[in-house]
Amino acid sequence: MTQLVTRIDDSLAASVDELVKEGVVESRSDAVRRGLAVLIEQTRRAHTADAIVSGYRVRPQTDEELAWAEEAGVRMISEEPW
Numbered sequence: 001m002t003q004l005v006t007r008i009d010d011s012l013a014a015s016v017d018e019l020v021k022e023g024v025v026e027s028r029s030d031a032v033r034r035g036l037a038v039l040i041e042q043t044r045r046a047h048t049a050d051a052i053v054s055g056y057r058v059r060p061q062t063d064e065e066l067a068w069a070e071e072a073g074v075r076m077i078s079e080e081p082w
Contacts, residue, residue, distance in 0.1 A: 004032070 025031040
């Protein structure tokens with residue numbers, strides 16, 4: 001397992017310590033692992049969103065595709081028992 005060493009300011013450390021005290025995270029290391037996991041996931045999702053937007057810019061939906069999607073959406077909603 002790789003070990004990362006970093007410095008953080010005192011107020012951030014105090015905030016992390018408060019999370020540990022409240023039981024939100026198990027330790028400072030747990031907080032860092034969770035924070036990095038969230039950052040990585042957010043970045044991955046942003047890259048995916050950018051790729052989707054880029055694809056639609058290169059090949060926009062046609063009026064026929066949009067009409068089909070709207071019709072399908074209306075049909076799905078109308079089938080709900082509410």
